[in-house]
Amino acid sequence: MTAKPVPxxxxxxxxxxxxxxxxxxxxQLLVGERQGRWMRRSRRSAVAVPLAQRLPRSLGTWLALGxxxxxxxxxxVLGGHWQTMQDNxxxxxxxxxxxxxxxxxxxxxxxxxxxxEQEVLxxxxxxxxxxxxxxxxxxxxxxxxxxxxxxxxxVRKLYPGEVSIQLTEREPYALWQVKGxxxxxxxxxTVIDKMDDGRFAYLPLVVGKDxxxxxxxxxxxxxxxxxxxxxxxxxxxxxxxxxxxxxxNGMDVRLPxxxxxxxxxxxxxxxxxxxxLEKDVLAIDLRQPDRVTMRLSxxxxxxxxxxxxxxxxxxxxxx
Numbered sequence: 001m002t003a004k005p006v007p008x009x010x011x012x013x014x015x016x017x018x019x020x021x022x023x024x025x026x027x028q029l030l031v032g033e034r035q036g037r038w039m040r041r042s043r044r045s046a047v048a049v050p051l052a053q054r055l056p057r058s059l060g061t062w063l064a065l066g067x068x069x070x071x072x073x074x075x076x077v078l079g080g081h082w083q084t085m086q087d088n089x090x091x092x093x094x095x096x097x098x099x100x101x102x103x104x105x106x107x108x109x110x111x112x113x114x115x116x117e118q119e120v121l122x123x124x125x126x127x128x129x130x131x132x133x134x135x136x137x138x139x140x141x142x143x144x145x146x147x148x149x150x151x152x153x154x155v156r157k158l159y160p161g162e163v164s165i166q167l168t169e170r171e172p173y174a175l176w177q178v179k180g181x182x183x184x185x186x187x188x189x190t191v192i193d194k195m196d197d198g199r200f201a202y203l204p205l206v207v208g209k210d211x212x213x214x215x216x217x218x219x220x221x222x223x224x225x226x227x228x229x230x231x232x233x234x235x236x237x238x239x240x241x242x243x244x245x246x247x248x249n250g251m252d253v254r255l256p257x258x259x260x261x262x263x264x265x266x267x268x269x270x271x272x273x274x275x276x277l278e279k280d281v282l283a284i285d286l287r288q289p290d291r292v293t294m295r296l297s298x299x300x301x302x303x304x305x306x307x308x309x310x311x312x313x314x315x316x317x318x319x
Contacts (some may be wrong), residue, residue, distance in 0.1 A: 092297075097131035104132050111167035114149055114182055114199065120165060123147045124155065132161055140165075149184075174219070175205045176212040177234075189213035189303040205234040218243060224261045228268045231277065242287075251276075252283040266292070 076311040083279040097103070109120055121127070124140040137155040144153035144167070173187040175195060182195035182205070188211040204222060206215045218235045221243065225232060234246045243260060245253040255263045270276050270292070276284070285293035 012274060015308045038055060091134075093134050094129055094131040097133040099158060102131050102133045103161055104130055104135065104211075105161035107165065108166065109165045111169060115147075115167075120144070120167070121149075123150075126163065129192065132159065132163070135163065135207045137163075138202065148191065162177070167312055172200050172203055174212075174215040175200060175203045177205060177207045178209060183212070185212045185215060189215060198242070204232075206237065207234055208237040210240055211235075211237040220262055221255070221260050224264045225268055228271060249277055251281055254283065254285045254287055256287040256289070259312070262289075263287075 031157075037132045085258075104126060107121070107126065109117055114121070122143050123146075125143060126135070126140070135157060136318045137157050141153050142156045144150050144155070144165070149169055149172075150167055151170045154166040156164045158164055169184050170190070170192050172192060174185055175258055176183045176185045176189075176191070184192045184195055184200050189210070204215075206212065206217060206218050211218075213236060222229050222232060222235070231248050232245050233248045236246065238244055240256040243255045246257065247253065253267060266286060267276075267284070270284075280296055281294050285295075285296040
C-alpha cells in the first residue's frame with residue numbers, strides 16, 4: 001500500500017524578543033523600583049549627616065541671647081523695677097508718645113467756681129505722666145461728670161500738646177446736717193458733696209431728716225428777718241412739720257407750723273424793742289400767735305424768782 005505524502009504547513013517567522021509587546025504594568029514596576037532606590041539612598045544620606053551640621057549655625061547664639069533677655073526681664077519685673085519705672089514715668093505707651101513730642105504741655109479749664117484746678121485734674125486723670133495720644137477724652141468727661149459738684153463737662157484734645165476742659169458746676173445752695181454728717185446741697189435738695197473743708201461755711205445750714213428737700217422753704221422764712229438773719233445760725237426741721245431756729249448766742253426759737261414768716265417778724269420786733277439777744281433767755285416759743293413764752297437760764301430764773309419774792313414781801317408790808 002503506497003503512503004500518501006503529508007502536506008507541509010508554513011509557519012510565520014519568529015519575531016525577535018526586542019519586538020515583543022511589553023505589558024502595560026512593566027513601566028509602573030520600573031518607576032516604583034526607581035523611587036524605592038532613591039528613597040533608600042535619601043535615608044542613607046540623611047542618617048549619614050550629623051544633626052549639628054543640619055542646624056543653623058547662629059541658632060546657639062540666638063538661644064543664648066533669648067535666655068539672657070528672659071532672665072533680665074524676669075529679674076526686672078520680679079525685683080519691682082518695672083513697677084517703679086511706671087510709677088515714675090507712666091506706662092510704656094505714654095513714655096513712648098511723650099518721647100515723640102506728644103506730651104500734655106498745656107491745660108485750659110473754664111467754668112471753675114467751687115472746685116480747684118488740682119481737683120479737676122485728679123478727677124480727669126491727668127498728670128505729668130499722661131500723653132496726649134493715649135489720653136481718653138471721653139473717659140475723662142465721664143469721670144468729671146461723676147464728680148458731684150460738676151453738672152456737665154466737655155473735654156477736647158488739641159494737638160500737639162493741649163487739653164481743653166469746660167465745666168458747668170452745680171451751684172451750692174445750703175448745708176445739710178443729718179446723722180452727724182454735713183453735706184453741700186443744691187437748690188432742689190440734691191447732695192452735691194460732703195463738707196470736708198470750710199470753703200462753703202458761709203452757706204445757710206438746715207438740720208434733720210428731709211430738711212435738704214425743704215431748704216428753699218427755710219431760706220424764704222430767713223429772708224423775712226432782714227439784718228437779724230445774720231444771728232440765725234441754723235434751722236432744724238421738727239417732725240417734718242415746722243422749724244426751730246438756732247441763734248448765734250445759743251437761743252432756740254420755736255416757730256409755728258403755719259405762717260412762720262410772721263413769727264420771724266415778731267422776733268425781729270422783740271429784738272428791736274427789748275434787746276432779747278442780750279437777755280438770759282434759753283428759748284422763745286412763738287407757736288402761739290397771741291403770746292410769747294420764754295424759758296430763762298437757771299441763773300436768770302433764780303434771779304427772777306428772788307425778784308418776785310421781794311415784790312411779794314413789799315406788797316405784804318404795805319398791807
